[in-house]
Amino acid sequence: MGVRFMSARPLLSRAAEALFWTGRYVERADNIARSIDVNLNLLLDQPPATDEQWAPLYQVTSDEPEFLKRYQKPDRESVVKFLTFDTTYANSITSCLRIARDNARTVREIISSEMWEQINGFYLMVQRASTSSKAAVDLHSFCRNVRMECHLFEGLCYATMSHSEAWHFVQMGRMMERADRTARILDVKYFILLPKVDYVGSPIDDIQWGAVLKSCSGFEMYRKRFGRLSPDKIVEFLLINREFPRSVLYCLNSVSDSLHTITGTPNAVFRFSSEQKLGQLRSELLWAEPNEIIVKGLHEYLDSLEIRLIEIGEQIAANFFNPPIDFAQQVQSQVLN
Numbered sequence: 028m029g030v031r032f033m034s035a036r037p038l039l040s041r042a043a044e045a046l047f048w049t050g051r052y053v054e055r056a057d058n059i060a061r062s063i064d065v066n067l068n069l070l071l072d073q074p075p076a077t078d079e080q081w082a083p084l085y086q087v088t089s090d091e092p093e094f095l096k097r098y099q100k101p102d103r104e105s106v107v108k109f110l111t112f113d114t115t116y117a118n119s120i121t122s123c124l125r126i127a128r129d130n131a132r133t134v135r136e137i138i139s140s141e142m143w144e145q146i147n148g149f150y151l152m153v154q155r156a157s158t159s160s161k162a163a164v165d166l167h168s169f170c171r172n173v174r175m176e177c178h179l180f181e182g183l184c185y186a187t188m189s190h191s192e193a194w195h196f197v198q199m200g201r202m203m204e205r206a207d208r209t210a211r212i213l214d215v216k217y218f219i220l221l222p223k224v225d226y227v228g229s230p231i232d233d234i235q236w237g238a239v240l241k242s243c244s245g246f247e248m249y250r251k252r253f254g255r256l257s258p259d260k261i262v263e264f265l266l267i268n269r270e271f272p273r274s275v276l277y278c279l280n281s282v283s284d285s286l287h288t289i290t291g292t293p294n295a296v297f298r299f300s301s302e303q304k305l306g307q308l309r310s311e312l313l314w315a316e317p318n319e320i321i322v323k324g325l326h327e328y329l330d331s332l333e334i335r336l337i338e339i340g341e342q343i344a345a346n347f348f349n350p351p352i353d354f355a356q357q358v359q360s361q362v363l364n
Contacts, residue, residue, distance in 0.1 A: 042137060043196045044348035045130040049138075050184075050200030052127035053146070056120045057177035058208045059110050062087065062242055064170035069238040081106040087208075087215045088118055107166065112157040120173060121157060124150040138197075139187035142180065149176040195285035199343065202285075206278035207336050209265055212242050214329040236261055243273045262325065263317040275332070276312045283309060286343070301342035308335050 062084050082101040085094045093116055098105040113119045117126075128150045135143050156169055181201070188194050216239045236256045240246040245264060248271055253260045268274040283305055287294055290302065297303040320328045 040348050042134050042193070044344070045133045046137065046193055046196040047200040047343070047348070049127050049130040049134070049146070050197035051204040052123040052130070052200075053177055053180050054201045054204040055118065055208075056123040056127070057174055058204070059118070059120050059123070060170040060173035060177075061244070062212070063107065063110060064167060064174075065238050065242045067167060067170075068241070069234065083215045084110060087211045089211075090116070090118060111169075112153075121153055124153055134193075137193050139183065141183045141187045145176070145180050145183050149180065152176065192289050195289050196347075199282050199285045202278040202281045203336065203340055203343075205273055206275045206282070207333065209243055209273055209275050209278070210329050210332050210336065212239055213262065213265055214326060214333070239265075245271055245273060259317045259321055262320060266317070266320075267312050267315050276309065279305060279309050279312065282339075289347075299342075299346045301339060301346045304335070304339050304342055308332075308339065 084106055094109055111120045128146050131146045233256050240249050249264050265274055267276045292298045297306055
């Protein structure tokens with residue numbers, strides 16, 4: 028399969044960008060709801076004397092400055108409002124769905140009618156919840172509904188949209204967002220959630236590692252694979268497991284499959300900068316040793332990983348969403364050859 032859609036570059040590059048960000052922002056809304064719900068359950072499991080920790084929920088997205096501009100302290104009410112219904116914050120659930128719906132509207136002729144109806148109804152549901160006092164009281168149900176609506180959109184995308192280049196752009200957006208979120212969740216646990224070194228290896232430590240797995244919907248799958256909770260095994264499971272659909276390596280393998288399908292480039296061959304950077308990172312993850320990562324510094328490793336994921340996203344944008352003038356000619360030449 029070639030990259031035929033690039034022949035009408037100005038219009039269709041915008042369509043590709045809209046599809047990519049539709050998938051990415053729906054996935055982001057799912058991840059935010061997932062983190063809030065897991066944190067609520069974590070508070071129930073921790074000892075009564077343990078302080079509630081809400082700040083990690085916005086620190087995981089590196090948006091602490093944005094929060095401090097709007098709110099006095101990171102208590103439950105402020106953080107939940109910030110992450111769910113704050114329309115001035117670009118990464119709140121409400122804002123994510125507004126951006127996803129706006130992008131989906133521009134490509135209604137490309138996506139299925141079921142997908143459009145789902146994202147539109149989903150956004151309206153969240154809008155209604157933002158004005159309802161019930162959402163604040165029954166936060167568990169709200170988060171669960173958001174997650175189920177996100178899964179429904181994903182399922183409709185898979186089942187009702189042709190798996191052509193357009194579908195692969197949605198898929199790339201979803202998986203890039205998912206890989207980034209998994210890396211950030213691991214980083215927050217290691218340096219923020221655990222308040223004291225004395226807690227390492229304690230029941231509190233186990234509870235929080237369990238919360239990390241639950242944030243990625245991986246608790247049951249991890250227990251089936253490894254049994255007891257072990258930091259090095261959790262790092263292995265969430266970073267380099269090839270079967271778990273929220274591990275970083277699994278997500279990047281999926282992005283690679285979509286990227287090579289779009290460009291028509293054979294596997295292990297790199298014609299564009301996005302393919303090259305993605306291939307380098309995947310190769311490093313394939314040979315990564317969890318124990319070595321932890322010994323050398325998990326935070327430093329994850330920080331570098333997050334930066335490289337951002338760079339890959341930037342290269343995808345440069346190659347497909349805002350390509351140079353001669354890009355279409357370059358693509359046509361490759362297709363002809």
